[in-house]
Amino acid sequence: MKYLYILNYNIEESEMCALEMRRVFHINPTEKYFFSEHSEDVTRSLFTKKKLEVWLEGSLEDIINEIESKELTFDGYKVEYVDVEGYEAHYKDKNDITYKVGYAILGDFKMKNPNYLFGITEIDGVYYFGLLTKNTQDWHKHDNKPHHFSTALPIRQARSIVNIAVGDNPNKSLVDPCCGVGTVLLEASNLGFRIDGFDIHYPVKEGARKNLEFYGYHTVVLRKDIQDVEGHYDTAIIDIPYGLFTHVEQETQQMIVNNARRIADELILVSNRRMIDEIERAGFELVDECSVTKATFVRYIMVCR
Numbered sequence: 001m002k003y004l005y006i007l008n009y010n011i012e013e014s015e016m017c018a019l020e021m022r023r024v025f026h027i028n029p030t031e032k033y034f035f036s037e038h039s040e041d042v043t044r045s046l047f048t049k050k051k052l053e054v055w056l057e058g059s060l061e062d063i064i065n066e067i068e069s070k071e072l073t074f075d076g077y078k079v080e081y082v083d084v085e086g087y088e089a090h091y092k093d094k095n096d097i098t099y100k101v102g103y104a105i106l107g108d109f110k111m112k113n114p115n116y117l118f119g120i121t122e123i124d125g126v127y128y129f130g131l132l133t134k135n136t137q138d139w140h141k142h143d144n145k146p147h148h149f150s151t152a153l154p155i156r157q158a159r160s161i162v163n164i165a166v167g168d169n170p171n172k173s174l175v176d177p178c179c180g181v182g183t184v185l186l187e188a189s190n191l192g193f194r195i196d197g198f199d200i201h202y203p204v205k206e207g208a209r210k211n212l213e214f215y216g217y218h219t220v221v222l223r224k225d226i227q228d229v230e231g232h233y234d235t236a237i238i239d240i241p242y243g244l245f246t247h248v249e250q251e252t253q254q255m256i257v258n259n260a261r262r263i264a265d266e267l268i269l270v271s272n273r274r275m276i277d278e279i280e281r282a283g284f285e286l287v288d289e290c291s292v293t294k295a296t297f298v299r300y301i302m303v304c305r
């Protein structure tokens with residue numbers, strides 16, 4: 001099966017979106033859409049706005065003829081035109097196209113809360129028709145988490161970082177050993193991924209625990225120094241403690257990266273600077289990276305193996 005994904009991202013997040021798509025779909029998007037044979041929940045990523053499961057493709061006439069010859073029958077269906085940036089159609093043409101396609105389908109039409117939502121669109125002269133799903137933006141429920149922290153990651157970045165960590169393998173074991181109030185833990189838990197959380201500071205760790213509890217997630221978070229974290233994980237996600245660039249601070253950062261190497265095969269390192277030397281000294285190799293900006297704050301997301 002082939003899927004058409006419609007992307008939505010702003011300029012500040014475009015690199016993060018591309019890194020996430022490279023990790024999850026092995027595609028480096030250059031436009032606001034892409035085709036893939038890989039089926040993903042459209043709400044997993046912030047950036048996949050719509051997903052069209054392509055049932056039929058060709059000219060509009062071919063599609064209508066095929067719908068009619070197959071006698072496609074659905075009760076309570078609706079057909080929507082899927083806008084693709086760069087291929088905008090006039091709204092009159094869109095109405096005409098959805099009307100013709102809808103008319104060819106047998107069964108009852110349902111405008112509000114349809115049982116089956118279909119999409120039709122045109123890219124480079126080829127029409128695509130199929131089942132359409134839309135992003136529910138489920139992560140917004142984490143906007144009102146009870147515990148906040150000045151250095152916490154924005155929810156959007158945490159969501160994308162989790163997807164960058166998991167990539168195309170949802171069975172990975174994850175750890176956030178410097179979890180703060182658990183922004184990453186919340187997104188990973190919401191997406192159903194396995195993750196453990198640790199933080200050295202008791203009140204911060206309690207904030208994470210209460211945030212997880214508030215949403216009914218069963219993810220475990222313990223007070224621990226990363227140096228005491230045991231076990232082995234596929235991937236560690238670390239939003240490194242930063243602030244002061246004193247000698248001690250840099251030594252602490254090196255110690256944290258070294259410990260990430262000890263407890264995980266792979267590290268997604270988030271920092272306000274590129275930490276190439278620390279990554280290499282710990283025995284990791286930087287394999288991919290991006291930067292993301294919010295207001296004037298730049299973060300680097302580094303994939304290390």
Ligand SMILES: C[S@@+](CC[C@H](N)C(=O)[O-])C[C@H]1O[C@@H](n2cnc3c(N)ncnc32)[C@H](O)[C@@H]1O
Nearest residue numbers: 152153178179180181182183199200225226239
């Ligand atoms: C930048 S904050 C992480 C914020 C987190 N991503 C969030 O969204 O809330 C870094 C965290 O590392 C923790 N930390 C510092 N040194 C640590 C250590 N040695 N072991 C475990 N956690 C540590 C701090 O308590 C702090 O909560």
